[in-house]
Each structure stands twice: as structure tokens, then as C-alpha cells.
Amino acid sequence: MSAQIQRRRQLIDATISEIGHTGSLDVTVGKIAKRAGVSPALAFHYFGDKDRLFLAAMRHILTAYGLDVRAALRGCSGPRERLESIIRGGFSEANFRSDVIAAWLNFYVLAHRSSEAQRLLTVYHGRLHSNLVHNLRPLAGEAADPIARRIAALIDGLYLRYAHFPSDEPEASASAHVMAALDNELKALA
Amino acid sequence: MSAQIQRRRQLIDATISEIGHTGSLDVTVGKIAKRAGVSPALAFHYFGDKDRLFLAAMRHILTAYGLDVRAALRGCSGPRERLESIIRGGFSEANFRSDVIAAWLNFYVLAHRSSEAQRLLTVYHGRLHSNLVHNLRPLAGEAADPIARRIAALIDGLYLRYAHFPSDEPEASASAHVMAALDNELKALA
DNA sequence: GTTTATTGATTGACCAGTCAAACAATGCCT
DNA sequence: AGGCATTGTTTGACTGGTCAATCAATAAAC
Numbered sequence: 001m002s003a004q005i006q007r008r009r010q011l012i013d014a015t016i017s018e019i020g021h022t023g024s025l026d027v028t029v030g031k032i033a034k035r036a037g038v039s040p041a042l043a044f045h046y047f048g049d050k051d052r053l054f055l056a057a058m059r060h061i062l063t064a065y066g067l068d069v070r071a072a073l074r075g076c077s078g079p080r081e082r083l084e085s086i087i088r089g090g091f092s093e094a095n096f097r098s099d100v101i102a103a104w105l106n107f108y109v110l111a112h113r114s115s116e117a118q119r120l121l122t123v124y125h126g127r128l129h130s131n132l133v134h135n136l137r138p139l140a141g142e143a144a145d146p147i148a149r150r151i152a153a154l155i156d157g158l159y160l161r162y163a164h165f166p167s168d169e170p171e172a173s174a175s176a177h178v179m180a181a182l183d184n185e186l187k188a189l190a
Numbered sequence: 191m192s193a194q195i196q197r198r199r200q201l202i203d204a205t206i207s208e209i210g211h212t213g214s215l216d217v218t219v220g221k222i223a224k225r226a227g228v229s230p231a232l233a234f235h236y237f238g239d240k241d242r243l244f245l246a247a248m249r250h251i252l253t254a255y256g257l258d259v260r261a262a263l264r265g266c267s268g269p270r271e272r273l274e275s276i277i278r279g280g281f282s283e284a285n286f287r288s289d290v291i292a293a294w295l296n297f298y299v300l301a302h303r304s305s306e307a308q309r310l311l312t313v314y315h316g317r318l319h320s321n322l323v324h325n326l327r328p329l330a331g332e333a334a335d336p337i338a339r340r341i342a343a344l345i346d347g348l349y350l351r352y353a354h355f356p357s358d359e360p361e362a363s364a365s366a367h368v369m370a371a372l373d374n375e376l377k378a379l380a
Numbered sequence: 381g382t383t384t385a386t387t388g389a390t391t392g393a394c395c396a397g398t399c400a401a402a403c404a405a406t407g408c409c410t
Numbered sequence: 411a412g413g414c415a416t417t418g419t420t421t422g423a424c425t426g427g428t429c430a431a432t433c434a435a436t437a438a439a440c
Contacts, residue, residue: 023299024302029397041397152351160346181371391430
């Protein structure tokens, strides 16, 4: 029973790591298994097929991200503080690792083919959007929705850039950019 | 001699179209050739290998984009007008087709592996950035650089979202979002 | 008749997924 | 405690299919 979840976890980690290494979903189950130190057949035994292994890896990343944000939100009082937590969550250490970024990017590509991937992506977008809107409402009223869309897109865009030019936008700078944009949005309302 | 460029063009179009159809770079030369109405061997004859065919397709998209923007800039007088042209260029009909978007997305993934792809991507980023900065300078002075980074990232982010939720952000709305962000940036300086 | 364009046939590598068998642990009976 | 069955874990060997790339041969053009 314990071996089961241990192996699954091992294989999921190896999957993310291997995607990060090659930079694409063009990764063989053999390579993943070797990285995890088990035989390829075991991966099929636990996940059924390659796609389900990828989806499990992505689900793992998404829940980790969700936990991160929720933990950060716990210590906040005002909406402004909460918005900053949400923003920082997107660029937190755990999500800004280059292998995680590569997995995200490829996840976007996978969403073109796999309806389950598309569903997961929709869940992420929906959560981010509603988090942003909820905390923007008291500060921006009616304008909360369009502002949230711009902030979310800006986060994605900065993320995408970091994926290829790490030195360009280090972690802190990425958050700072989004904060600045948020400031501008709110200032413009006055 | 003319057949050469005609076939190349045919194959490049088929490549983009096929990437758009499957939504990924996981596309066989056979499929591309069939779509172009020629034998697979011909693709190898003209492009050498698969990667070079992809790169040629991407170069084609990038030059088309560059021409679009340059043409739009021609009719503009002030920096503000030029900025709007640049923004609209990113979301122009030609670049906002779903197959072109799919190609872009996969191009980002390809840039992880292929140094030539990375080079092309850098060229695009550099051109966009310098276009933005050049026209922001008279309006924003010192702040031109960081603003340009945010605008560029916002464009990329909105583009990425449209890739999966076309109904969410129709063409006009995407430009409008970026214009709004630009307004906010400039207003905040005052 | 020579060059250019094009193809069909083929090859060699790789890879997702299967399967039956080996191996380990766990409990259960006496 | 010691054997024995049952269940879960892990693997090596294999297969069927796919695909990039090659090449020698044919058709077209000039």
C-alpha cells in the first residue's frame, strides 16, 4: 500500500524532472522510468498509459500551486495584501523552477489534444480569476473583472518569458512588475 | 527554379496548417506532405530534415508578422499612434489565426531544444521590445523600458489565453486590454 | 541529352504498451 | 514457530506499429 504511493510519487517527480531536462513532452516512458530508478513496465502498471502519467504530474503541480497560494493567503488581512500573496504565489520558488515551467508550457500544448488537460487548465484559470476578482472587488468595484483578466494575462506572459530568458526576469522582478501594473490599474480608477 | 520556391512555400503552408490541426509539433512529415499534395520524400529533398522544415515555417510566420507591423507603422504620425499599431499588429488577423497561434506556442517549446529556434525567438523579442521602447521614450522617458516589458508580457499572455479560449478574448478585446494597460501606465506617470 | 523535379520502396531506430513469470510481503492455519 | 497460500510488486523479453531519412529509379523540362 505504501509502496504504491511512494512509486507513484517517484514517477511523477521523474516525469517533471525529465520534461524539464528535455524541455518538451517528447519524452519516453523509458527515460522517465530510468530516472526514477525502476523498470519502464512499472510506470505502465501504475498509470496505465503515458498520457495519464503526464496528467498526474500536472495535477501534482497544480495542487502544489494551490496549496502554496492558500497558505500564503492565510496570513493576510486586507484585500490588497491578499492580492500580493496571489501574485507572489505564481512566482514562488516552487512554481518558478525551470523544470516546472517547462511542464507548464508543455501542459498548454497538451491541452490542445487532451480534454482532461483542458479541463485542468480551465480549473486553474477559473481559480486564479475568481481569487483576483474577489479581492479586487472592494478596491475596484465594477472594474474588478477586466483588471483581473489583465493581471492574470500579465502573470502568464511574464512566466512565459522567464521560461526562455531566466536572467531577464528573476523571481523578484516578475512579481514587482505585476505589482506595478496593479498599482497603475488602481491609481487609474481614482 | 520557380518550382523550387513554389514547393517550399506549399510545404511551409502545409506545415503551419498541420500544426494548427493537431495542435502540437507532434506532426509527421508524411502528414505534412500529404496536405501539400506531394510525396514525403520531397519535403526532405527541399528542407533536409524535419527541424529545418519547422524552422522555415516559423521564419515565415515571423517575417509575415514583421511586414504586418511595418506596414501598419507607415501610416502613423505620433508615437502614441505607432504604439497602437504595434499592439494591434500582435493581434492582427494574420497572427491570430488558430493555426498560427498553435505554431507560436509550439515554437516556444521548440526553443527549449533548438538553438536556432531560440535565436529566432530572441530576435522577435528584441524587435518588439525596441519598437515599444522607441515609441514609449517620448511619452514615458526613463520609465519606457519597464513599461515596455510589461506591455510585451501582457501581449504574450493574452495571446496564450486566446490559444485555448478563443471565445474569451476575441481579437478586438485583446487589443483593447493592452491599450487600457498602456493608458494606465502613462496616466500613472503624471 | 542533360539537368531538375519527384516518387516508391525500403531501412533502421525507437517506442508505447502487453504479458507471463519472478520476487517479496503478508497473513493464516496447525 | 514454520510452512503455505494469497496478494501485491517488479521486471525482462517481446511485439506491432510508426516515422525520419535514404536512395535509386522515373518523369518532366529545357
